[in-house]
Amino acid sequence: MVHPRVLQAMGTPLVGHLDPVFLSIMDDIQAALRWLFRTRNALTIPISGTGSAAMETAIVNLIEPGDSVMVGINGVFGTRLASMVERCGGHAIRLEVPWGQPLNPEHIEHHLRTTGPIKAVAIVHAETSTGTHQPLEHIGQLCRQHKALYIVDTVTSLGGMDVNVDAWHIDACYSAAQKCLSCPPGISPITFSDTAVDIIRHRTSPSTSWYLDCSLIADYWSESKRTYHHTAPISMAYALRESLRLIQEEGLDVRIARHQRNSRALMAGLQTLGFEPFPTADYQLTTLLCVKLPSFIDDLKIRKALLQDFHIEIGGGLGPLAGKVWRIGLMGESSREEHILALLSALEQLLARIFHHRSIGTAVAAAMATWSQSKNSYA
Numbered sequence: 177m178v179h180p181r182v183l184q185a186m187g188t189p190l191v192g193h194l195d196p197v198f199l200s201i202m203d204d205i206q207a208a209l210r211w212l213f214r215t216r217n218a219l220t221i222p223i224s225g226t227g228s229a230a231m232e233t234a235i236v237n238l239i240e241p242g243d244s245v246m247v248g249i250n251g252v253f254g255t256r257l258a259s260m261v262e263r264c265g266g267h268a269i270r271l272e273v274p275w276g277q278p279l280n281p282e283h284i285e286h287h288l289r290t291t292g293p294i295k296a297v298a299i300v301h302a303e304t305s306t307g308t309h310q311p312l313e314h315i316g317q318l319c320r321q322h323k324a325l326y327i328v329d330t331v332t333s334l335g336g337m338d339v340n341v342d343a344w345h346i347d348a349c350y351s352a353a354q355k356c357l358s359c360p361p362g363i364s365p366i367t368f369s370d371t372a373v374d375i376i377r378h379r380t381s382p383s384t385s386w387y388l389d390c391s392l393i394a395d396y397w398s399e400s401k402r403t404y405h406h407t408a409p410i411s412m413a414y415a416l417r418e419s420l421r422l423i424q425e426e427g428l429d430v431r432i433a434r435h436q437r438n439s440r441a442l443m444a445g446l447q448t449l450g451f452e453p454f455p456t457a458d459y460q461l462t463t464l465l466c467v468k469l470p471s472f473i474d475d476l477k478i479r480k481a482l483l484q485d486f487h488i489e490i491g492g493g494l495g496p497l498a499g500k501v502w503r504i505g506l507m508g509e510s511s512r513e514e515h516i517l518a519l520l521s522a523l524e525q526l527l528a529r530i531f532h533h534r535s536i537g538t539a540v541a542a543a544m545a546t547w548s549q550s551k552n553s554y555a
């Protein structure tokens with residue numbers, strides 16, 4: 177869901193990409209992104225494109241032919257990172273763990289110690305294909321000790337979960353507008369540490385992508401230069417600025433706590449209906465719940481009915497998880513009590529109608545009980 181103020185911002189009359197008004201909007205966006213990423217990085221900008229463009233920006237700028245990159249793979253998006261590394265002529269060392277489990281920092285350290293020089297470690301904070309949370313804190317320290325860059329995908333966490341770029345020693349961190357920032361797709365934040373910028377500036381060969389080359393894009397975003405590179409997506413920048421303002425008005429800690437509270441409530445409701453969390457305990461995302469379907473549920477039939485009869489869209493399983501799990505986004509504006517109650521009530525009705533399940537009222541009651549518990553404990 178997108179807040180009406182963001183949609184309204186997109187309808188604002190256009191100005192040119194070098195208009196003084198637009199330059200000041202760029203400053204606002206950069207300041208807000210630094211606040212959101214918790215960083216002082218100078219090169220903190222939105223990329224013109226969706227999250228995959230930001231992912232590709234991190235890789236095409238930092239990786240040169242022959243570089244080894246350790247890529248954590250426990251779902252779809254780690255696989256995508258590895259494929260981008262290889263397209264840049266890099267060597268992807270795939271650190272695979274079963275889907276639904278996080279990577280073990282000791283395992284990463286072992287590889288950093290025993291494998292030849294590693295240019296970078298790339299991992300996904302919030303694996304959207306499995307609902308799994310990857311703790312990030314300790315891996316940055318390890319990367320630093322072994323002089324490897326730390327590249328982190330926070331597409332499904334930034335703005336919904338804690339992301340602390342400077343404290344966690346992250347060198348390249350990217351996200352996307354349409355996940356927890358609740359902005360339409362088409363613009364994607366990224367930030368590079370000064371170490372990363374130094375590496376970009378001193379590459380031996382130019383980046384294989386001209387469009388995503390940050391050594392050129394940085395001159396447009398630098399306050400003292402403002403050199404034209406490509407036309408900024410003006411309306412998307414309006415939208416992003418407004419979505420960042422909404423996050424600032426709510427407060428990051430309050431927002432993160434809201435995601436925690438609401439994901440707990442939805443999970444409690446789903447469990448009464450027979451769904452179980454897919455990721456290993458303690459590693460569930462609060463921005464997206466991935467749940468195993470009870471055996472009596474027909475995946476497509478119920479999702480189709482949810483969409484047609486209740487106008488609620490939820491995600492099915494990707495790849496090997498197709499037909500086995502659901503992925504329910506609880507990001508930004510979508511993480512609201514009314515949406516959770518609407519989904520649980522719709523499921524209760526469908527289960528009663530199709531499977532004669534005695535479910536009416538049970539899931540809604542379980543969700544409401546967790547909210548009243550958390551309200552009491554916060555009071």
Ligand SMILES: *Cc1c(COP(=O)(O)O)cnc(C)c1O
Nearest residue numbers: 226227228253302304331332352
């Ligand atoms: C959605 C997503 C992406 C890709 O973003 P697009 O906007 O679809 O290009 C990358 N990484 C993760 C973890 C995602 O969830």
